[in-house]
Amino acid sequence: MKCPYCEHDDTKVSDSRDSKDGTSIKRRRQCQNCEKRFSTYEKVLKLDLEVKKSNGKVEEFNIQKIKRSLLKSCEKRPITLEQIENVLDSVLIDLKKVKEEHIPTQAIGKFVLKNIKDLDEIAFLKYAIVHNNYASMNEFMKEIDKIKDFKGITYRNKPQKK
Ligand SMILES: [Zn+2]
Known part of the structure; x- marks a missing residue:
């Protein structure tokens, strides 16, 4: 601008x-x-998209919902509003490529994760925890490992005491 x-x-x-x-x-x-x-x-821009929720219900796509959950995940992180808007723009671009009539909510979550991965790993994890419904700590740790491999992040060996 x-x-x-x-x-x-x-x-x-x-x-x-x-x-x-x-x-x-x-x-x-x-x-x-x-x-x-x-x-x-x-x-x-009005996207002619419908979302299929995990309970089978279909509703109109609403970017504001994604924005709200993204803002929550990015709370207290060094992320600007402009960066969040950019993530949303990228998610919209990804969504436009989907050929299916109803987009499953999980797919939207994946697109969001894909687009915040490089921005901030903590925000990524926070979003992943809320949206991926991990069954166990183990499953969650696997996800962290995936990101670690992807980005080459170094982690502390021992968890720090609060
Ligand atoms: Zn000026």
Whole structure:
């Protein structure tokens, strides 16, 4: 997003508000160069998608639901609102490629995980715990191992005492 005053490319989102019906977003931005503030309005494109929940119910796809759970997972993490919006954009791109009529909720969860993996591993784990319904600690540890292999993260050998 270019600054309308100086055309500088780097602007920071300071606030983001959804409209009541959830179809548009107002963002307050500040130019990193001239520090002037401006607002943008973004219209959410209506995706003609339906979601099939694990109980078999079908409902209309709602990006705001994903955003809410993503915000929860990213709480207290060094992640900007803009990065979250970028993850959501990538999830939408992935979803548009799905050919099925009803997208299972688990598939949406996988797309979200795929797109936050590189952003923040703690947020990834928090999201995974909430959405993957791990049957056991063992299963959860396997997931951590997968990420570890993927990213080459180093872990402490002993859990730290609180
Ligand atoms: Zn500027």
